[in-house]
Amino acid sequence: MGERAPVSTEDTLVRYDNPVLVTKQPEKAQPPAISTAAQPCIPTEAKRETEEILNAILPPKEWEEDGQIWTQKISSTPATRLDVINLQEMLDTRLQQRQARETGICPVRRQLYTQCFDELIRQVTINCGERGLLLLRVRDEARTTMEAYQTLYCSSIAFGMRKALQSEQGKSDLMDQVAKLEAERSALEKQCTELKQKTEQLERRAAELRAAEEKRHQEELLALKKTNAQLKAQLEGIIAPKK
Numbered sequence: 189m190g191e192r193a194p195v196s197t198e199d200t201l202v203r204y205d206n207p208v209l210v211t212k213q214p215e216k217a218q219p220p221a222i223s224t225a226a227q228p229c230i231p232t233e234a235k236r237e238t239e240e241i242l243n244a245i246l247p248p249k250e251w252e253e254d255g256q257i258w259t260q261k262i263s264s265t266p267a268t269r270l271d272v273i274n275l276q277e278m279l280d281t282r283l284q285q286r287q288a289r290e291t292g293i294c295p296v297r298r299q300l301y302t303q304c305f306d307e308l309i310r311q312v313t314i315n316c317g318e319r320g321l322l323l324l325r326v327r328d329e330a331r332t333t334m335e336a337y338q339t340l341y342c343s344s345i346a347f348g349m350r351k352a353l354q355s356e357q358g359k360s361d362l363m364d365q366v367a368k369l370e371a372e373r374s375a376l377e378k379q380c381t382e383l384k385q386k387t388e389q390l391e392r393r394a395a396e397l398r399a400a401e402e403k404r405h406q407e408e409l410l411a412l413k414k415t416n417a418q419l420k421a422q423l424e425g426i427i428a429p430k431k
Contacts, residue, residue, distance in 0.1 A: 200303050201275060201278055201279060201282070201300065201303040201304050201306075201307050202246065202262065202303055202306045202307045202310060203262070203263040203265070203267075203271075203307060203310065204249070204260050204261065204262055204263055205260060205261050205262070205263050205264075206260070207258045207259065207260045208258065208259050208260070208261075209256055209257075209258055210250070210257045210258060210259050211256075211257050235264065237317065238264060238313065238314055238317055239261075239264050241313055241317045241320060241321065242261075242262045242264060242310060242313055242314075242320075243261065243262065245262075245309060245310075245313060245320060245321075245324050246262045246306060246309075246310065248260060248261040248262070262310055263310070264314060265314075266311070266314045266315065267310075267311040267314070271311075272311070275304065275307060275308075279300060279301075279304050282300050283296075283297065283300060286300070288300065298334075305323075305327060306327075308323070309323045309324060309327065
């Protein structure tokens with residue numbers, strides 16, 4: 189049997205009866221003790237059924253202390269109007285004392301509201317067991333829905349982490365590709381600069397060759413004109429005496 193801590197009325201909003209000693213750890217065989225306390229009155233069938241429903245909804249707490257086994261059952265005392273008012277005040281006080289957040293996810297607020305709902309189930313079950321069982325289904329459905337949301341949230345976190353890692357890996361690949369393209373662009377720009385320099389050198393050389401060719405052509409043209417003039421003069425000198 190696992191040990192459980194005793195339930196204190198200061199730690200929970202659910203009303204419990206006083207702890208009851210179940211048995212002691214056997215050290216020596218001893219005859220059963222005869223209780224001198226007054227025997228409680230036998231509960232009616234309706235009360236016994238209500239207690240069974242309460243124990244099924246909120247099981248009794250059991251723990252071991254100093255070799256003794258104690259149990260503490262849920263209270264079957266009907267709640268009054270004052271008890272409901274006190275429950276509301278206790279809930280507000282606990283929320284303030286434990287600094288529960290008013291919005292968003294807050295484990296403290298969820299725990300206190302769960303205790304308050306369990307106490308409401310206890311109060312309703314005492315008056316009408318069917319309503320208590322119906323509220324039990326509502327409580328279990330709410331817990332199932334919350335667990336489903338938690339599972340979905342954890343799955344979404346894991347999915348987000350995977351996507352983030354994939355995006356980081358993709359980002360690294362893209363950065364490598366960008367660096368490679370930048371290197372190729374630098375190489376092409378360098379090659380383009382070199383080709384421009386060669387083009388300029390070729391254009392200057394072609395211009396120099398063209399200028400030299402034109403100069404030579406002009407010199408040859410002048411020389412031919414001069415030779416032509418000399419030949420013409422000589423021809424005229426030869427033809428003139430004959431006249």
